[in-house]
Amino acid sequence: MSEAILTPKMKMPLSFTAPVVAAAGAFAGIFIGTANGSTLLGFVIGAALLAGLAFLAMNVLPMTAEKTVRWGILIGFVVVGFLLGRVAGIVVGALFGWFFGWFIYWIGERRYRTHLVPYLTSGQVLWHYSFRVLCGAIFVFLITPILVVMPLSFNAEDFFTFTPEMLRFDPAGYSLKHYRDFLTNPEWTGAVWNSLRIAPVATFLSVSLGTLAAIGLSQSHVPGKRAIMAILISPMIVPLIISATGMYFFYSKVGLVGTYWGVVLAHAVLGIPFVIITVTATLVGFDRSLTRAAANMGAGPVTTFFRIQMPLILPGVISGALFAFITSFDEVVVVLFIGSAELQTLPWQMFTGLREQISPTILAAATILVAISILLLASVEMLRRRSERLRGMSPG
Numbered sequence: 001m002s003e004a005i006l007t008p009k010m011k012m013p014l015s016f017t018a019p020v021v022a023a024a025g026a027f028a029g030i031f032i033g034t035a036n037g038s039t040l041l042g043f044v045i046g047a048a049l050l051a052g053l054a055f056l057a058m059n060v061l062p063m064t065a066e067k068t069v070r071w072g073i074l075i076g077f078v079v080v081g082f083l084l085g086r087v088a089g090i091v092v093g094a095l096f097g098w099f100f101g102w103f104i105y106w107i108g109e110r111r112y113r114t115h116l117v118p119y120l121t122s123g124q125v126l127w128h129y130s131f132r133v134l135c136g137a138i139f140v141f142l143i144t145p146i147l148v149v150m151p152l153s154f155n156a157e158d159f160f161t162f163t164p165e166m167l168r169f170d171p172a173g174y175s176l177k178h179y180r181d182f183l184t185n186p187e188w189t190g191a192v193w194n195s196l197r198i199a200p201v202a203t204f205l206s207v208s209l210g211t212l213a214a215i216g217l218s219q220s221h222v223p224g225k226r227a228i229m230a231i232l233i234s235p236m237i238v239p240l241i242i243s244a245t246g247m248y249f250f251y252s253k254v255g256l257v258g259t260y261w262g263v264v265l266a267h268a269v270l271g272i273p274f275v276i277i278t279v280t281a282t283l284v285g286f287d288r289s290l291t292r293a294a295a296n297m298g299a300g301p302v303t304t305f306f307r308i309q310m311p312l313i314l315p316g317v318i319s320g321a322l323f324a325f326i327t328s329f330d331e332v333v334v335v336l337f338i339g340s341a342e343l344q345t346l347p348w349q350m351f352t353g354l355r356e357q358i359s360p361t362i363l364a365a366a367t368i369l370v371a372i373s374i375l376l377l378a379s380v381e382m383l384r385r386r387s388e389r390l391r392g393m394s395p396g
Helices: 014-035 039-060 063-108 122-152 177-184 186-217 225-232 240-254 260-283 288-296 301-330 333-338 346-357 361-390
Strands: none
Touching: 014 039, 014 063, 039 063, 122 361, 177 186, 177 361, 186 225, 186 260, 186 301, 186 346, 225 260, 240 260, 240 333, 260 301, 260 333, 288 301, 301 346, 301 361, 333 346, 346 361
């Protein structure tokens, strides 16, 4: 359906195409001008340049030369990028050249309406694309800090900034030494080992208790379900520093502060809400007649749970387990209150590195954690889709 042509193309007047393309060029020119010391100059040149290119492409050159024009714009931007920023400028110039070569024809021939129904008003079309641009901007805002940290982890120098060699894409400016330090330094390897000892056990406890709580709360005859649910997911809502302080005062009374099991239980408490929410969401589409049929055939509650209910809610359980594992593996506030020097986890070591010695190895550790989180979240998404297929909520 997305490839269907619902509204035919048509050439737009220059009075529409030129201002829209010029506005996009001015916006891009702000960044280029700021990087070269003159925001206003970049704004003006960007607007004028793109307006001129739109005029040439739509009113001077034949429409059959679109591919040639787009290649010419791409090459021209690459040359300008090389003059302004060498290798880094080539990359930026190529991206801008490709985008504006496509954007001029997308606007000038009204291609933005080809996949939309013809009865939409101009305001509705504007909102359609403004909403997507807004979502994209939010995504860029959230993902940019991660994209900055990852290349910095390969810095050959002990700096938290991009060196001139890195900006020139000079191989001498890149190194794996921070990763070698992360994998060989006893402080870092010990912290990783502590996290790997704590997170799986905390995840197991979270999944066991959270799954049982979700199944119990899904029963219609349980009194005060909403109040109980609110209490169980409160660790997700209450500020973490409040939860950590409360845990410290309680655990100190029972002798769990500074112990392995104290940290495990604290992490399990933080992971239980994620398990409850994901399993409860899976149970929404669960067919209760299956458990009643199993009971009528003589199966006990335990057998029914493991043979009937668990296989169907397993994607939700695994999703909750992954979230609980990420929560435990990334948590730092609670372990600062409950842990000890012998139980220093990876997030604690990263916090210490930022506070005391500003070690660039933190960047390597952060990059590895981001990669692990991406893999786990990708697994969660695949399990979510599998769960929907099993419950008949999406096509196979």
